[in-house]
Amino acid sequence: MPVRPEPVFRWTLRVYWEDTDSGGIVFYANYLRYFERARTEWLRAQGHTQERLRDQARILFVVSESNVRYLRPARLDDVLEVTVALQRAGLASLQLAQEAWRTDAEGRRDARVAEADFRIGCVELGTYRPVRIPNEILQSIR
Amino acid sequence: MPVRPEPVFRWTLRVYWEDTDSGGIVFYANYLRYFERARTEWLRAQGHTQERLRDQARILFVVSESNVRYLRPARLDDVLEVTVALQRAGLASLQLAQEAWRTDAEGRRDARVAEADFRIGCVELGTYRPVRIPNEILQSIR
Amino acid sequence: MPVRPEPVFRWTLRVYWEDTDSGGIVFYANYLRYFERARTEWLRAQGHTQERLRDQARILFVVSESNVRYLRPARLDDVLEVTVALQRAGLASLQLAQEAWRTDAEGRRDARVAEADFRIGCVELGTYRPVRIPNEILQSIR
Amino acid sequence: MPVRPEPVFRWTLRVYWEDTDSGGIVFYANYLRYFERARTEWLRAQGHTQERLRDQARILFVVSESNVRYLRPARLDDVLEVTVALQRAGLASLQLAQEAWRTDAEGRRDARVAEADFRIGCVELGTYRPVRIPNEILQSIR
Numbered sequence: 330m331p332v333r334p335e336p337v338f339r340w341t342l343r344v345y346w347e348d349t350d351s352g353g354i355v356f357y358a359n360y361l362r363y364f365e366r367a368r369t370e371w372l373r374a375q376g377h378t379q380e381r382l383r384d385q386a387r388i389l390f391v392v393s394e395s396n397v398r399y400l401r402p403a404r405l406d407d408v409l410e411v412t413v414a415l416q417r418a419g420l421a422s423l424q425l426a427q428e429a430w431r432t433d434a435e436g437r438r439d440a441r442v443a444e445a446d447f448r449i450g451c452v453e454l455g456t457y458r459p460v461r462i463p464n465e466i467l468q469s470i471r
Numbered sequence: 472m473p474v475r476p477e478p479v480f481r482w483t484l485r486v487y488w489e490d491t492d493s494g495g496i497v498f499y500a501n502y503l504r505y506f507e508r509a510r511t512e513w514l515r516a517q518g519h520t521q522e523r524l525r526d527q528a529r530i531l532f533v534v535s536e537s538n539v540r541y542l543r544p545a546r547l548d549d550v551l552e553v554t555v556a557l558q559r560a561g562l563a564s565l566q567l568a569q570e571a572w573r574t575d576a577e578g579r580r581d582a583r584v585a586e587a588d589f590r591i592g593c594v595e596l597g598t599y600r601p602v603r604i605p606n607e608i609l610q611s612i613r
Numbered sequence: 614m615p616v617r618p619e620p621v622f623r624w625t626l627r628v629y630w631e632d633t634d635s636g637g638i639v640f641y642a643n644y645l646r647y648f649e650r651a652r653t654e655w656l657r658a659q660g661h662t663q664e665r666l667r668d669q670a671r672i673l674f675v676v677s678e679s680n681v682r683y684l685r686p687a688r689l690d691d692v693l694e695v696t697v698a699l700q701r702a703g704l705a706s707l708q709l710a711q712e713a714w715r716t717d718a719e720g721r722r723d724a725r726v727a728e729a730d731f732r733i734g735c736v737e738l739g740t741y742r743p744v745r746i747p748n749e750i751l752q753s754i755r
Numbered sequence: 756m757p758v759r760p761e762p763v764f765r766w767t768l769r770v771y772w773e774d775t776d777s778g779g780i781v782f783y784a785n786y787l788r789y790f791e792r793a794r795t796e797w798l799r800a801q802g803h804t805q806e807r808l809r810d811q812a813r814i815l816f817v818v819s820e821s822n823v824r825y826l827r828p829a830r831l832d833d834v835l836e837v838t839v840a841l842q843r844a845g846l847a848s849l850q851l852a853q854e855a856w857r858t859d860a861e862g863r864r865d866a867r868v869a870e871a872d873f874r875i876g877c878v879e880l881g882t883y884r885p886v887r888i889p890n891e892i893l894q895s896i897r
Contacts, residue, residue, distance in 0.1 A: 345795060346805070347498055347788045351491035351547050352667070354741070357676045358489065358645035362773045365642070369771060379772070380832040383636075392641045396680045402741050405493050406806040457638070457686050487653060488663070489646045494809070496883070499818045500791070503784035504631045511629060521630070522690040525778070534783045538822045544883050548664040599780070599828050631784065633777035635831050640773055689777050 338374060338413040340367040341432070344403055354402035360443050361395060364427045367411035368449075375469040386463055387454045393422070394448035401431070403442045408432045416446075418471055421459045423449045480516060480555040482509040483574070486545055496544035502585050503537060506569045509553035510591070517611040528605055529596045535564070536590035543573070545584045550574045558588070560613055563601045565591045622658060622697040624651040625716070628687055638686035644727050645679060648711045651695035652733075659753040670747055671738045677706070678732035685715070687726045692716045700730075702755055705743045707733045764800060764839040766793040767858070770829055780828035786869050787821060790853045793837035794875070801895040812889055813880045819848070820874035827857070829868045834858045842872075844897055847885045849875045 342363060350356040368390075369379060382388050403409060410430045417424040429443040451462045484505060492498040510532075511521060524530050545551060552572045559566040571585040593604045626647060634640040652674075653663060666672050687693060694714045701708040713727040735746045768789060776782040794816075795805060808814050829835060836856045843850040855869040877888045 343792075345788070345792050346492045346494070347500065347791060349493035350488045351493065351495045352488070352673050352675065353493045353739075354675075356489055357679065358642045358649070361642035361645060362771070365773065366769075366771050378832050380830065383831075389636050391636065391638075391686075392683055394680075394682050395641065396678075398678050399676055402675075404806065405809075406804050455637075485650075487646070487650050489649065494815050494817065495881075496817075499821065500784045500787035503787060504629070507631065507784070508627075508629050520690050522688065525689075531778050533778065533780075533828075534825055536822075536824050537783065538820075540820050541818055544817075546664065547667075548662050597779075630776045630778070631782055634772045635775035635777065635779045636772070637777045642773065 336414070338367070338371040340370045340411045340413070341436075342366060342409055342411065344405055344407040344409065346405065349405050354404055355407075357397075357399055360397060360399065360429060360445070363409065363411050363429055364395075364397075364445055364447065365392075367413050367427060368425065368447075371413040372466075372470075375466075377466055377469070382463075383454055388460055388463070389452050389454055389457075390423075390449050391452050391457070392447055393450045395445060396447075397443060397445040399443050401440050401442045403429070403431055408436070409442065410438060415470055418462070418467055420461050421451050423462070423470075425449060478556070480509070480513040482512045482553045482555070483578075484508060484551055484553065486547055486549040486551065488547065491547050496546055497584075499539075499541055502539060502541065502571060502587070505551065505553050505571055506537075506539075506587055506589065507534075509555050509569060510567065510589075513555040514608075514612075517608075519608055519611070524605075525596055530602060530605070531594050531596055531599075532565075532591050533594050533599070534589055535592045537587060538589075539585060539587040541585050543582050543584045545571070545573055550578070551584065552580060557612055560604070560609055562603050563593050565604070565612075567591060620698070622651070622655040624654045624695045624697070625720075626650060626693055626695065628689055628691040628693065630689065633689050638688055639691075639726075641681075641683055644681060644683065644713060644729070647693065647695050647713055648679075648729055648731065649676075651697050651711060652709065652731075655697040656750075656754075659750075661750055661753070666747075667738055672744060672747070673736050673738055673741075674707075674733050675736050675741070676731055677734045679729060680731075681727060681729040683727050685724050685726045687713070687715055692720070693726065694722060699754055702746070702751055704745050705735050707746070707754075709733060762840070764793070764797040766796045766837045766839070767862075768792060768835055768837065770831055770833040770835065772831065775831050780830055781833075781868075783823075783825055786823060786825065786855060786871070789835065789837050789855055790821075790871055790873065791818075793839050793853060794851065794873075797839040798892075798896075801892075803892055803895070808889075809880055814886055814889070815878050815880055815883075816849075816875050817878050817883070818873055819876045821871060822873075823869060823871040825869050827866050827868045829855070829857055834862070835868065836864060841896055844888070844893055846887050847877050849888070849896075851875060
């Protein structure tokens with residue numbers, strides 16, 4: 330029986346001065362910014378913007394758990410490819426696996442710099458109480 | 472005729488990894504974070520919190536102009552003293568002069584690392600339109 | 614047999630504008646900045662500054678793994694107490710448990726906003742290869 | 756007599772959660788990150804990477820003065836076009852004018868959100884003392 334390959338979303342970004350620290354490498358908290366950008370672009374690629382989710386559906390996606398392994402240092406001017414793969418979609422939460430890869434001058438993957446798992450909850454704007462993920466989102470990301 | 476000395480507010484903070492860049496010094500945008508912290512504490516010292524201004528008075532203070540001279544590099548573990556001096560209080564805006572000083576192990580000023588002028592506007596939450604600064608604020612900061 | 618209580622280091626900090634996002638709460642990556650500040654102050658409380666470790670011992674502490682549970686949103690103007698507890702000290706790495714608590718106006722713990730485990734490696738400056746943690750550090754933190 | 760049009764470099768970027776604050780708009784310090792990214796890409800477009808300048812020529816470009824007018828709020832999900840125009844190239848410093856424009860769904864300029872002048876100095880790595888800008892850079896940017 331054929332196995333349906335897990336679809337993986339890819340987003341490319343550059344390491345700038347603002348991302349590095351005086352150890353000469355990307356400051357560890359900034360990988361969470363990179364992972365978040367890729368998740369936002371993954372949602373956008375399916376037609377959902379967080380601005381509209383907030384203003385119209387009155388919901389926010391918030392991270393409830395982040396587990397990150399920092400494998401190799403990334404440096405100023407590096408180009409990173411950040412991936413997003415949906416692991417599980419529940420009624421009010423998502424489980425995502427993400428990776429960050431350093432790429433070479435031709436844009437090919439060179440070394441994996443970080444890998445992470447995230448648990449994302451859907452909450453009501455203002456109260457931050459868990460709510461069901463809108464059906465149109467669940468259908469498009471599954 | 473006696474000159475009333477200009478009252479200057481002082482706020483002390485530490486330089487952490489997150490503040491530095493791979494040039495080995497504080498990333499220039501982060502001085503704006505430092506200056507903002509000192510302004511927030513200056514308001515708090517007079518009994519005003521921005522959380523309450525936002526939720527009760529429905530106003531925000533937003534920076535409309537920042538002019539910064541970066542004089543010397545600040546480094547990891549430095550302790551900085553950041554000052555706030557009111558230059559002018561208008562109906563809907565404030566003009567502030569601020570400095571950041573590196574201090575030595577005894578907390579004495581050692582070298583001036585940055586100096587800045589800010590123009591701050593008072594705006595309505597949501598529309599961002601200019602509104603009058605509440606009287607209780609004007610009275611306490613003048 | 615008496616149980617030696619696990620010594621816990623505490624560091625207090627304030628949530629500023631720079632830390633929040635347009636969801637109205639602290640942006641999730643910024644908890645990693647808070648946890649890092651507390652670890653730096655924990656080392657400093659035992660007489661070690663990272664500036665000196667870098668320049669004299671030619672070593673850096675880098676995070677190799679971070680696992681964070683975000684329990685409740687923290688907001689602008691909140692005062693957080695961030696803790697550090699050593700779980701295990703190996704030859705070249707440390708395991709730390711940390712928490713962030715919101716405190717009330719009297720400085721008492723009010724609600725736990727985040728908890729985390731970190732694995733920290735000791736690496737050589739420049740090569741980022743693992744090296745032994747200097748004995749004077751191991752002795753003081755154990 | 757024909758006027759040689761001033762060449763302007765353009766760089767496009769997206770506003771993410773990390774850039775906003777709980778006022779609902781881009782935090783003012785983050786415009787300095789945007790302006791920096793555009794300057795880095797402007798140098799890169801002429802064949803110069805800051806990583807190489809640092810490691811080979813042993814120089815850094817550091818900002819010595821920033822003057823920013825924040826004209827309109829930018830928001831989550833906005834796409835901004837950031838420009839770089841060289842105003843003056845001295846022996847050891849550059850004067851640059853930059854703007855940030857919000858763009859519409861077709862990528863056309865919609866509203867100017869910020870404008871700024873920067874003075875950038877060329878300094879020696881480590882000492883941060885002013886040094887001459889390498890000729891190959893001066894020739895390519897003029």
